Amino acid sequence: MNAYELNELTPKYLVESGHNRCHPETCTCWNFRVFEKTSNGSKGENVLNSDSSKEVKQFLHENDPQYKNND
Structure with a gap:
């Protein structure tokens, strides 16, 4: 599931992702970042x-x- 799909499920938070092409064994980046959504x-x-x-x-x-949990 990507950030765009996760954003469709929550009105309270903004989900961003990046570095989707990094290799987990060498990457120190966070793939997902969740932020409170302002008014x-x-x-x-x-x-x-x-x-x-x-x-x-x-x-x-x-x-x-x-x-909206879609599992």
Whole structure:
């Protein structure tokens, strides 16, 4: 699952991803970054960095009552 798909599931947070072509064994970058969404819809405080979409989905499930879990 990519950041675009995750953003469709949560109104409370913005999910960004990058470095999708990095190799996990050599990359020290975070693949997913989750930010609180401000009242005007822009990026607020960074609340999670993870290289696992499963971990991001778990965070969203636990922290956003409006999260639309599609599992």
